[in-house]
Amino acid sequence: MLALSLRGLTKTYKNGNQALKGIDLDVEEGDFFALLGPNGAGKTTTIGIVTSLVNKTAGHVSVFGIDTDLELERAKSCIGLIPQEMNFNMFETPQAIVENQAGFYGIPRRLARERTEKYLRQMQLWDRRKSMARSLSGGMKRRLMIARALVHEPRLLILDEPTAGVDIEIRRSMWEFLTEINAAGTTIILTTHYLEEAESLCRNIAIIDRGHIAMHDTMPNVLRRLQSEVFVLNLHDPAAAVPALPAMGVKQIDPVTLEVELNKDQDLNAVFAVLSAAGLRVMSMRNKVNRLEELFMRLVSQEAPGATGSVP
Amino acid sequence: MKVAASRATENLIGFMTILRREYDRIIRIWGQTLVPPAMTSTLYFIIFGGLIGARVGSFDGIPYMQFIAPGLIMMAVITTSYGNVVSSFFGAKFGKHIEELLVAPLPPSLILLGYLGGGLIRGLLVGALVTVVTLLFTHIRVDHPWLVVASVVLTSLTFALGGFINAVFAKTFDQINWFPTFVLTPLTYFGGVFYSITVLPGWAQSLSHANPVLYMVNTFRYGFYSRSDVNLTVAWSLMVATVGVLFALAYVLLKRGTGVRD
Numbered sequence: 001m002l003a004l005s006l007r008g009l010t011k012t013y014k015n016g017n018q019a020l021k022g023i024d025l026d027v028e029e030g031d032f033f034a035l036l037g038p039n040g041a042g043k044t045t046t047i048g049i050v051t052s053l054v055n056k057t058a059g060h061v062s063v064f065g066i067d068t069d070l071e072l073e074r075a076k077s078c079i080g081l082i083p084q085e086m087n088f089n090m091f092e093t094p095q096a097i098v099e100n101q102a103g104f105y106g107i108p109r110r111l112a113r114e115r116t117e118k119y120l121r122q123m124q125l126w127d128r129r130k131s132m133a134r135s136l137s138g139g140m141k142r143r144l145m146i147a148r149a150l151v152h153e154p155r156l157l158i159l160d161e162p163t164a165g166v167d168i169e170i171r172r173s174m175w176e177f178l179t180e181i182n183a184a185g186t187t188i189i190l191t192t193h194y195l196e197e198a199e200s201l202c203r204n205i206a207i208i209d210r211g212h213i214a215m216h217d218t219m220p221n222v223l224r225r226l227q228s229e230v231f232v233l234n235l236h237d238p239a240a241a242v243p244a245l246p247a248m249g250v251k252q253i254d255p256v257t258l259e260v261e262l263n264k265d266q267d268l269n270a271v272f273a274v275l276s277a278a279g280l281r282v283m284s285m286r287n288k289v290n291r292l293e294e295l296f297m298r299l300v301s302q303e304a305p306g307a308t309g310s311v312p
Numbered sequence: 313m314k315v316a317a318s319r320a321t322e323n324l325i326g327f328m329t330i331l332r333r334e335y336d337r338i339i340r341i342w343g344q345t346l347v348p349p350a351m352t353s354t355l356y357f358i359i360f361g362g363l364i365g366a367r368v369g370s371f372d373g374i375p376y377m378q379f380i381a382p383g384l385i386m387m388a389v390i391t392t393s394y395g396n397v398v399s400s401f402f403g404a405k406f407g408k409h410i411e412e413l414l415v416a417p418l419p420p421s422l423i424l425l426g427y428l429g430g431g432l433i434r435g436l437l438v439g440a441l442v443t444v445v446t447l448l449f450t451h452i453r454v455d456h457p458w459l460v461v462a463s464v465v466l467t468s469l470t471f472a473l474g475g476f477i478n479a480v481f482a483k484t485f486d487q488i489n490w491f492p493t494f495v496l497t498p499l500t501y502f503g504g505v506f507y508s509i510t511v512l513p514g515w516a517q518s519l520s521h522a523n524p525v526l527y528m529v530n531t532f533r534y535g536f537y538s539r540s541d542v543n544l545t546v547a548w549s550l551m552v553a554t555v556g557v558l559f560a561l562a563y564v565l566l567k568r569g570t571g572v573r574d
Contacts, residue, residue: 013574051415054574073417081415087408096336103329104416106322
């Protein structure tokens with residue numbers, strides 16, 4: 001079953017800006033899906049329409065097969081949203097914010113209280129449940145929005161830049177938590193600027209640019225489209241000069257670190273042979289992260305993107 | 313059938329949650345929401361009722377202090393019902409937490425009723441407080457209790473709806489202060505709170521009949537003393553029609569997402 005299906009989704013704002021130009025997108029139930037795009041590409045507009053924060057101009061949205069034009073409230077009850085910007089009352093307590101949100105979804109008070117405790121504890125906010133929300137740190141506020149979005153236990157969780165401004169430790173623990181709830185059956189759609197985040201968490205990906213879906217495929221397929229890869233080599237002794245590696249891009253980062261870019265048809269043995277002949281010992285090697293970023297930059301810099309690919 | 317019943321229960325829980333949140337807000341900031349109208353009314357009673365009222369005498373045999381009491385209660389209900397909804401809804405828009413309601417599976421009618429309920433609760437609480445203040449200065453008789461209740465509820469709803477519509481269109485805090493300053497206060501002061509329009513010249517009496525607050529104050533006063541400057545059938549019809557029209561307008565605005573959705 002499809003958790004989310006968009007057909008011909010169009011949005012033109014009052015100022016004439018056409019944010020979405022008829023996008024089609026499917027997200028399978030149980031997926032961990034990345035929706036990427038540069039600022040102004042249409043990600044937040046898409047999420048806004050799905051969660052009914054933005055009025056669509058044309059097109060259809062269905063959530064778990066429920067058409068939002070016919071049964072909006074039923075469709076909304078399946079969705080949990082963690083928005084990009086803080087959108088809770090800063091003068092309320094975390095407990096009141098989460099408990100009230102449960103009430104807005106029709107959850108009886110007793111159950112709402114139990115779930116509020118459960119999710120505030122999971123987000124390590126239970127000790128601060130009586131504090132004014134405005135007194136929480138940036139990371140705590142983000143976690144509060146996660147607890148609030150989960151309190152009605154949605155089947156589809158949408159996260160718009162959830163880890164922006166969150167320190168590495170909290171970001172990692174959020175990743176673990178999201179992986180857990182996805183494994184438990186919650187479909188997750190994620191937008192992020194940290195492409196490493198999308199690469200390590202998501203199974204499928206769509207890249208949106210200027211209101212079009214520029215690419216929609218599985219993460220491995222997307223990464224396979226890369227024509228080259230960059231490896232970082234750590235040397236035992238400083239290299240006096242950059243060794244000549246024919247048809248490969250070599251950059252010396254510092255005396256003991258080299259970056260080598262290889263095309264897909266080139267092999268690492270040739271690199272090691274040249275370095276060995278030059279008397280250089282390679283102590284360790286790693287793949288340079290943010291491969292997705294490279295592809296992303298390449299895609300969004302193209303002038304006329306069109307919808308391509310599909311999720312197999 | 314079962315699904316519909318379950319949906320209705322969920323809607324009721326959602327509505328009660330909005331109502332409780334509004335009530336909690338009123339109580340949390342009681343120094344701003346409940347005390348000022350009681351204080352203002354006390355001053356009105358001391359100055360207009362005590363000091364000046366003694367020289368005014370009476371209207372239709374009702375001592376001045378007693379005459380103005382229903383008007384002062386109604387004035388407090390009007391300003392607080394309006395103020396509660398406009399500040400709460402605009403605050404939710406400004407702070408973006410209106411999105412908590414917009415993403416939830418709540419029909420627009422229930423969101424609207426929740427905010428109106430908040431305005432009504434505060435209007436009635438303040439009305440009760442000002443009544444207590446009134447009883448410290450004078451006694452009042454109540455000839456028609458149900459008419460008192462009906463007129464105060466309709467008036468509170470009218471101005472709660474007014475506050476809601478103002479908040480929908482407002483983009484700045486200035487815009488939520490404009491209406492009470494330049495429209496609400498003059499209408500209230502010229503709405504027969506402090507005088508009977510029978511003391512006005514003919515043209516001013518005619519003009520006063522275009523003021524909706526006049527009908528509200530007089531139906532309310534009729535509930536106490538069986539005395540009114542306006543035709544009661546016309547007054548009740550106008551009040552009910554106003555609530556109906558304003559509710560329909562507010563509902564359409566919220567359903568379209570005016571001021572809250574792009």
